[in-house]
Amino acid sequence: MTGTPGRSRRSPDHVTIVDVARHAGVAVSTVSYVLSGKRAISEVTRTRVLASIRELGYHPNAGARALASRRANTIALVLPLRAGMQVPVVMQFAIAVVTTARRCDHDVLLVTSDEGPSGLRRIAGSAMVDGMLVMDVELDDSRVPLLRDLTRPSVLIGVPADPTGLTCVDLDFHRAGQVCVEHLARLGHRRVALLGAPAAVYDRGTGFAHRTRAGVAAAADRHGVTVVTQPFEEGPASIRQELAALLDRHPDLSALVVQNEAAVGPVLACLPTLGRRVPQDMSVVAICPDQFAEQAAPRLTSVPVPAEEIGRQAVALLMRKLHDEPVPEVTLLPPRLTIRDSTAAPTVQVRR
Amino acid sequence: MTGTPGRSRRSPDHVTIVDVARHAGVAVSTVSYVLSGKRAISEVTRTRVLASIRELGYHPNAGARALASRRANTIALVLPLRAGMQVPVVMQFAIAVVTTARRCDHDVLLVTSDEGPSGLRRIAGSAMVDGMLVMDVELDDSRVPLLRDLTRPSVLIGVPADPTGLTCVDLDFHRAGQVCVEHLARLGHRRVALLGAPAAVYDRGTGFAHRTRAGVAAAADRHGVTVVTQPFEEGPASIRQELAALLDRHPDLSALVVQNEAAVGPVLACLPTLGRRVPQDMSVVAICPDQFAEQAAPRLTSVPVPAEEIGRQAVALLMRKLHDEPVPEVTLLPPRLTIRDSTAAPTVQVRR
DNA sequence: GCCGGCCGTCGAAGCGCTTCGACGGCCATG
């Protein structure tokens, strides 16, 4: 009674490839080739091996596999620590990444930005992951030079100032800003405000905020629309104040472009109390998750942030890089405007 | 020009422990012991080795380490796929987990529930992780028996019907329900409604929903409060309808306990339009993230869900299990009631 | 002054897997 003979002396319930090989009456390498498909194996052998695998409940040891094959079949997902406003987007994105990665037989290691560059270096150096997805990339991000140098491929969510030598995916926020303004212009609006992210986000050099602002400005120019752009804080009380102040300074505003998930709900709630019904007195276009827009009252005309698609794309790009296939440096997803109930022609055509 | 001699013939920039040992003029095992601290090493050797490590930019290969030591220094975090309502909580939780795990020198593998039990089996079997954190555990969860059998330790967030042989952490939702009602009772409220999660959540057998309901009922009983409990859907339009219907059926309701993050904002917005000012005509207590409660208007009296602390606790418990230390089966965190501006004594003392 | 221990270091044996070269058969070909 000193343990099953022929079983390695180690932990009782740990099945290795050796056990499978013995059980199927083949060489270890044959089992390996059955699993990887890298060499032809006769149907009969294949079947027998697979049966043994199932019967024994064998699962390849990931560490050993990574060591021998030099591929971990794992990718890193680097998320921003500060769980601020864009939580739902981040979550949707993360889920899409995990799901897509699993479909490509990869697992996902979750890393937070707060370890900073050295964290990335550690992850990459330890060969835990074959590549990395980095979210929340800023225009002038300290991690960018590092990523450029790293041997392991990476894909960025967001586009830094200089994307040379990188691979980036994002919504085309510049076009998104344009699309919003164009829609409003077409309805006849001439005085529009952009309620953007908190000032800190702009200061941090966050790409999407700047790009949207630029897009809005460009479209406004082209369509003879005057646009007031202003950062927008998220404090509980402050929203109402800010909004009131804004309307005070610019009483002829007839439409709002809101790019601030956290603010959009309160803004909608405040507008009626400030004497502006939506959409009769004030049109509102949001750049926010679709779910948000659907659930707001009234339902919001919006440009959704396609977190899920960005996630899928990012993984797909990374996989192609892992296979040494060429990929574009920047992939911008086209914005889609969904018209709902929060926009209408202005009641009174202001001037013109 | 056939590569640096003395360097392994492999990828040019891959530093191994052999390189470090050679550079420092010691044995490989010595380097290992310097890193692990498992044997005494003279100060002078230690310093020299560490210098070499830094100079060469050495990072231990995670796979090799896992293989040899039989510990991956990684834990799995199993999150619910359906990114429904509790997104901010999940996110806060995940971040706390990653941060805490890193502090214990562990990484986090992100897994979604949709792989189901077989996913857990795969992760565990492949030895990618030393243990797992499983969120969103339901009263009668199909993964529970599996987790009980698994060789690898796990910690559940949420408490299944039978927690025997498991390790669970959660907010004490039963007490949380009680605390809310007690607060209202103390203010003089006698007719209270519990606006819970959507019916589907109850049907699914989600522990926290049931436990809160039970706690509310128990406290109501004890304090002579009548309580109407009703699931609460989240549709955009439906909230107002449901609320109106509820007030219609129970016009003497003077307080609400809301356990539905997604609904709390809209509910607050609707109440005034239904002729109920908060808190003069209707008190509201919420069970929701603190941030939410702070930002609502009026600021909400609430029992926060301490996602961050749950995350920390969960990791701590798992680490103790990894070290074979005993841990309690169920850890319930005490609820804390934070009184803000949404509760007050009822204007008219109903009966009594 | 000798010996037992301890301290610091080394060498080697794996951990479980992949992959490469080798090697028997078998079939098709000349």
Add this chain to the structure above:
DNA sequence: CATGGCCGTCGAAGCGCTTCGACGGCCGGC
């Protein structure tokens, strides 16, 4: 009928690390 390939399988050499036993010195105790 010999020959060359190809197909399917095997054995063995690592992948980079941990860990165990061994082994010299050195110190203190008797």
